[in-house]
Amino acid sequence: MGAPLREELGDFSSVVCLKSIITGMEDALGEKTTAIALFAAGRIRGREIAEQLKLSSADYTLDEISQMVAAALGKEGTRLLILDRMEKTDTGYRAYTRETVCSAGEADGSNRKCTFTLGAVQGVLELVTGMRFHGKHVESVLRGGSHDVFEYTPR
DSSP: OOSOSSTTTTTOOOHHHHHHHHHHHHHHHOHHHHHHHHHHHHHHHHHHHHHHTTOSSSOOOHHHHHHHHHHHHSTTTTOSOEEEEEEEOSSSEEEEEESOTTTTTOOTTOOOOOOHHHHHHHHHHHHHHSOOEEEEEEEOGGGTOSSEEEEEEEO
16 A cells, blocks of 8 residues: 555544534534535445456456455455455345444434445445445444445446
8 A cells, every 4th residue: 555644643543533523513514414514435446446456457256356345444454344254146236344434433223324434335346346336324333223235226
């Protein structure tokens, strides 16, 4: 990934500060506009990750792709989320995530949706498959799920 972006503090910042950025944007722009912007930013980031991992230029199984993305975005990477698995379904793809930055610190029962992380995984899938998807947050750890589950159906 190259040299750290900051000499002394390195590449990482606190989840608390990121959540403050998100809630500040929601206050200034509204929830829907903020969600659209964060989702779009996530898609761009996902495409960048897929390009950095050279996922578009090689044939990998979905399990191999999932493992590489999990490493890039997880504990040994940027710590955006833990990606346990991605799977192909009859209607598209599903990604099973937990400890997402979006759900961090939220109260049980919160209606918070993962927008940036939903977009990041979608960006990876779009670059790998060459298809466009409609992404949806279908299960949440905040509402009793074991994972934040993202579902992607082709457009």
